[in-house]
Amino acid sequence: MDIFDNLAMGFGAALTPLNVALCFIGALVGTLIGVLPGLGPIATIAILLPITFSLDPLGALIMLAGIYYGAQYGGSTTAILVNMPGETSAVVTTLDGHQMARQGRAGPALAMAALGSFFAGSVATFLVALLGPLLVGIAQAFGPAEYFALMVFGLVGATVLASSSILKAVAMIFVGLLLGTVGSDIETGAPRLTFDIAQFADGINFTTLAVGLFGVAEILRNLENPEQRGVLDKPITGLMPTLADIKASILPVLRGTGIGSILGILPGNGAVLAPYASYTLEKKLAKDPSRFGKGAIEGVAGPESANNAGAQTSFIPLLTLGIPPNAVMAMMVGAMTIQGIIPGPNVMTERPELFWGMIASMWIGNAMLVIINLPLIGVWVRLLKVPYRLLYPAVLLFCCVGVYTVNGSYVDVIMVAVFGVVGYGLLKLGFELAPLLLAFVLGPLMEENLRRAMLISRGDPMTFLERPISLGLLLLAAALLVIVLLPSIRRKRDEAFQE
Numbered sequence: 001m002d003i004f005d006n007l008a009m010g011f012g013a014a015l016t017p018l019n020v021a022l023c024f025i026g027a028l029v030g031t032l033i034g035v036l037p038g039l040g041p042i043a044t045i046a047i048l049l050p051i052t053f054s055l056d057p058l059g060a061l062i063m064l065a066g067i068y069y070g071a072q073y074g075g076s077t078t079a080i081l082v083n084m085p086g087e088t089s090a091v092v093t094t095l096d097g098h099q100m101a102r103q104g105r106a107g108p109a110l111a112m113a114a115l116g117s118f119f120a121g122s123v124a125t126f127l128v129a130l131l132g133p134l135l136v137g138i139a140q141a142f143g144p145a146e147y148f149a150l151m152v153f154g155l156v157g158a159t160v161l162a163s164s165s166i167l168k169a170v171a172m173i174f175v176g177l178l179l180g181t182v183g184s185d186i187e188t189g190a191p192r193l194t195f196d197i198a199q200f201a202d203g204i205n206f207t208t209l210a211v212g213l214f215g216v217a218e219i220l221r222n223l224e225n226p227e228q229r230g231v232l233d234k235p236i237t238g239l240m241p242t243l244a245d246i247k248a249s250i251l252p253v254l255r256g257t258g259i260g261s262i263l264g265i266l267p268g269n270g271a272v273l274a275p276y277a278s279y280t281l282e283k284k285l286a287k288d289p290s291r292f293g294k295g296a297i298e299g300v301a302g303p304e305s306a307n308n309a310g311a312q313t314s315f316i317p318l319l320t321l322g323i324p325p326n327a328v329m330a331m332m333v334g335a336m337t338i339q340g341i342i343p344g345p346n347v348m349t350e351r352p353e354l355f356w357g358m359i360a361s362m363w364i365g366n367a368m369l370v371i372i373n374l375p376l377i378g379v380w381v382r383l384l385k386v387p388y389r390l391l392y393p394a395v396l397l398f399c400c401v402g403v404y405t406v407n408g409s410y411v412d413v414i415m416v417a418v419f420g421v422v423g424y425g426l427l428k429l430g431f432e433l434a435p436l437l438l439a440f441v442l443g444p445l446m447e448e449n450l451r452r453a454m455l456i457s458r459g460d461p462m463t464f465l466e467r468p469i470s471l472g473l474l475l476l477a478a479a480l481l482v483i484v485l486l487p488s489i490r491r492k493r494d495e496a497f498q499e
Contacts, residue, residue, distance in 0.1 A: 003129060010356030014364055019059050023361050026063035027368045030070020035078050041071035042434075045331040046210035047399050049338065057339040058354050062361040064335055068328050069121060069311045069362070073369045076113040076304055080106055092275045096292060096299030103295050108241040112249055112297055113304040114373045115241075120257040120305035121366040124312035127261055128319070129359050132348065135320035139345035144452035145464050149473035151446045154323050156477040157266060158435045166484065168431050176439025177446075179204055186448060199411040206334040208403055208412045209440060212419025213433050214327070215399050219392050220424040245297050252282050252302035260309030265316050266325060274310035275303035312362060319355060320345060323442070327434035330441040 013019070033044045045064050052060035080097035093113065100109040142150070159169040182193045183203030194200040241249070259281065260274040282302045283292045292299050315332075317323045322344030324330040336343050341351065348355040403412050423433055457463035464470045 003133070006133075006352065006356045007129060007360060009353060010358075010360035013058060013353040013357035014062065014360040019062055019357070019361065020364065022055070022059045022063040023066050023365050024368055026066020027070040027365050027372055030067035030072075031074035031077075031369065031372055033067065034071035034074020034076075041068045042210070042214040042327050042331060044071070045328065045335075046207065046214050047395070049207045049210070049331070049335060050403065052335055052338065057336070057341055057351075058357045060335055060339060061332065061354070061358055062365075064332060065315070065358065065361065066365045066368075069308060069365060070369060070372075072308050072311045073114065073117055073373050076117070076300075076307075077110065077373065080109045080113065080300070092279045092303040093300055095279070096294070096296045099293065099295035100297065100300065105295065108245050108297065109300050110373070112241050112245060112301050114370050116249065116253045116256065116301045116305040117308040118366050118370045119253055120260060120307075120309040121312050121369075122363060123257050124261050124264070124309040125359060125362040125366070127313060128316050128362070129356075131316055132320050132355070132359070135316065136345040136348045139321050142345075142469065143467070144449040144456065145467050145470040146473070148446055148449040148453055149464060149470040149477075150321065150323060151442045151449070153473045153477040153480075154317075154325070155435075155439060155442060156481050157325075158438050159481070165430075169435050172426075172431055172433065172436040173439045176436040177443040179209065179436075180440045180443025181447070186444070187451065197411070199409055203444075204415070204440075205403075205412055206337070206441070208415045209419055210331060210334065210437065211399050211403055212416040213423035213437065216396065216416060216420025217423030217427060217433070219395060220420060221427050223392065241297070248297055249301035252278070252298040253305045255281060256302040256305030256307075257309045260306035260311075261313045263306075264310030264313035264325070272310075272326070274306035278302040278306035308366075315358070315362075318343060319347060319358065322347075322445075324438060327437045330437050333441050 014023070029044065029048075030041060033041060044067055048064070048067070052064065055063070076093045076097065079093040080101050097109045097113070100106065155173050159166060159173060178193075180203075182200055184190065184201055185192055191201065256274075256278040259278050263274040263277060279292075279299060279302060282298045283289050286292065286296070286298065314325050314329055317325050318329045318332055322333070322342070324333050333343050341347065341354070399416060400413050403416050404410070426433060426436075453463055454461070464474060
């Protein structure tokens with residue numbers, strides 16, 4: 001009965017007028033960002049981080065979480081109507097969703113995407129509530145050696161699941177770790193890699209790095225693409241799917257929910273890979289695979305369910321272990337740190353209203369997204385006609401103003417421009433930026449736990465091998481890296497990402 005008592009406490013915290021309003025704002029902004037291709041939730045959360053300074057921790061996290069899973073909903077709208085995914089995870093939805101729209105069945109495709117997402121999000125949120133306390137209990141037995149090993153495993157997972165080459169992903173991990181060392185030494189206070197720049201004494205500002213790499217760099221990359229958007233001219237009618245559509249979608253929704261719930265917990269791109277895995281499975285299980293790519297509703301229901309289930313369960317390692325499984329969760333770690341909260345198992349014991357309030361807000365947000373998405377489809381279609389040349393200058397201005405308000409430093413604004421250009425260059429060269437951000441967030445935590453473990457063991461590195469949990473995690477990380485480097489496995493991995 002404890003879980004129901006805790007959920008009741010969480011709903012009590014989440015259902016205050018202010019938090020409900022922030023949940024609605026997050027869901028609405030997330031949907032808008034998902035609908036308008038080219039920015040994405042990572043850049044949006046980075047841009048809005050300065051706003052969270054003035055909010056209480058729970059309200060800030062509710063709004064940012066709403067942006068994340070709202071973008072998953074909104075991305076499907078653009079994918080179906082325009083054949084242009086607003087989010088990376090919505091790429092699969094274009095294959096059958098847009099074909100349904102061209103056949104005059106945009107309404108059922110949009111409705112099934114929304115309903116499947118709502119079901120998957122609700123189930124995955126229940127899993128977060130169910131598994132969260134169990135993982136917190138396990139995490140409380142962790143010492144510095146176990147946490148260090150867990151973070152190593154997380155970074156290896158991010159490397160393996162990155163869509164770029166293994167070598168490029170490893171390079172980004174090392175760059176992120178290097179950037180994380182900038183500032184004052186955590187024990188001696190000696191400056192490291194500051195180059196006598198006073199503003200770097202406390203390290204590189206998380207908001208500055210995130211806005212530059214994921215905000216400015218994304219805008220620069222999108223500016224080089226010609227603006228081609230074939231918005232449907234036909235009126236969207238008959239929103240409700242037929243009974244046959246519902247029957248055909250039930251099993252794909254259930255399977256997609258299961259796949260997304262599992263992959264969302266994995267470090268790296270687990271949540272992003274979920275819709276691809278779901279689509280592949282549905283195509284293999286179908287009696288007539290040739291229907292896929294020509295308007296099969298299963299190709300919309302399964303991936304969209306997996307997409308949103310993965311988005312929800314990615315909160316599990318963040319809330320219980322303090323380890324972000326993807327770049328968006330790294331943003332959430334930054335937001336929690338800004339609010340003076342140390343992510344990890346102590347959050348549930350020391351700030352239970354925050355932990356359970358976040359979980360309760362996910363149910364509220366999922367219900368809001370169904371209400372937001374279906375009735376406002378006409379509004380989203382009109383927004384898709386707004387030229388990007390009008391949107392991007394406003395976004396850049398908002399980036400600069402937001403970053404400047406954090407510390408009132410012009411150096412931060414300059415660094416946003418620098419990181420934006422560097423990020424754009426890395427994207428052009430085929431490097432993925434998410435591993436860099438994960439390493440930047442985890443780097444200082446890894447260093448702290450490494451030093452603590454070595455201090456406790458009086459400098460004996462065997463402490464990482466003598467503790468069973470630490471040894472197990474390190475062996476898993478090594479095995480994962482060795483397996484993925486095998487020629488046959490690496491070839492299949494590259495083919496899968498290419499597909």
